[in-house]
Amino acid sequence: MVETQKRAALYIRVSTDEQARHGYSLSEQEYDLKQYADRQGYRVIGIYADEGISARKALSRRKGLQRLLEDVEADHVDIIIFKCLDRWFRNIADYYKVQEILDAHHVEWECSQEAIFNTTTTNGKLMLNLKLSLAQHESDQTGDRVKYIHEGLKRIGRVITGHMPLGYRITEDKRIAIDEDAVPIVREAFDYFIVHKTVLGTFRMMREKHGYTKTEGSVGRMLQNHIYLGEYYGIKDFCPALIDEGVFAQAQKVFAGRTRHHSSGMIYLFGGLLHCPECGRLLTPRNRTLNRNVYTYYTCRDHTHGRGCPHKTYWREDHVEAALLASLGTELRKYLADIKKVTRKSDGAKSGVTVAELRTKQTRLKELYVEGLIDRSEFDVRHADLDAQIGALRPRPDVSIAYLETVAAGDFVKRYQSLGKKARKIFWSRILDQVQLITGAPKPIFRAF
Helix, strand or coil: CCCCCCEEEEEEEECHHHHHHHCCCHHHHHHHHHHHHHHHCCEEEEEEEEECCCCCCCHHHCHHHHHHHHHHHCCCCCEEEECCHHHHCCCHHHHHHHHHHHHHCCCEEEECCCCCCCCCCHHHHHHHHHHHHHHHHHHHHHHHHHHHHHHHHHHCCCCCCCCCCCCEEECCCCCEEECHHHHHHHHHHHHHHHHHCCHHHHHHHHHHHHCCCCCHHHHHHHCCCHHHHCCECCECCCCCCCCCHHHHHHHHHHHHHCCCCCCCCCCCCCCCCEECCCCCCECEEEEEEECCEEEEEEECHHHHCCCCCCCCCCEEHHHHHHHHHHHHHHHHHHHHHHHHHHHHHHHHCCCCCCHHHHHHHHHHHHHHHHCCCCCHHHHHHHHHHHHHHHHHHCCCCHHHHHHHHHHHCCCHHHHHHCCCHHHHHHHHHHHEEEEECCCCCCEEEECCC
């Protein structure tokens, strides 16, 4: 009677780190396993590969292994061959999960480069567990070393990932720099979102106007990404800021306050700026037609829906606009005077050092720590001190102050009236944090610059 030839599945795996450190490759493993199968007289029925995948990754992320197990459960495999045990698993718990599947379908496994344990004996099981434990320990140590290296790179302002959001690029020395070509797109996206309060609309604008090819979800994530403030890995001033703090804060207020976007395409001058003086909810804009003229009113939904708010006033948009324009010059000049008082006090406390000089000191401090010349406690104390000095010296954004001074000077009302409704909306969203509703005299509350 002729013995049936065993059907062999060849499993190969290499992690990205192992390729870099040891030069392991899938092709070398494949050649070795084919030679082994040929010597043993096995018939190779498939090659199952996981490239760039650690043996400690979740089973579901090892696609080659998942495909192999599907063939095992379909009874297409008699024996699995891999180079050595650490190509198969470095995790004891996962090993036994998979072994249960193999046992249920009477599938064996063999190593081409290691002595095979007799796992049916007590000593064999002990040796197997020891082998897996050592592999798991080695994997843990490697992970710790990689984590240490990554933390060191972060401390000296270098990135780990190779992908940056729109508006940024990675330099040859692994630092984050602004991609000047994309800056106008990013800034227009923030401005558009603040005005229209819709991620979908912002995405469509970017796609139609700039050929943006990603998804609506990626636009939403972009508009909430703190990298645009210069923060990365949770570290402030890690990279150059691309968006003004006030603009970013306004976008986050839109996310926090929006309940729906207006698919009609209507532009509401004070959407997101008017709060109910009784319950604090954002007022909702709605249009009403009187004598064939369309007017926009802002009302409290909790009052109109009978949810207990007593504020029944309908705030007409053009009346709010007129009241703000009438008081804008006076209120703005008072606000600018207050800012200048604060600035003079801050200037009087300065010691002559610049923010750039302090950041240079931080970079040098990080390098000293990574090189082991100072310990962690000293690094933390000195870094915190430099952070405090930078915070005290960080200037107000001059462009925003200059813009307000331009508005306060001259006959701005005449220039404002020449603007279209979209431009007016951008103007109010740019300078106001909210409008304080006082009967007969809405008061502008300017954004903190």
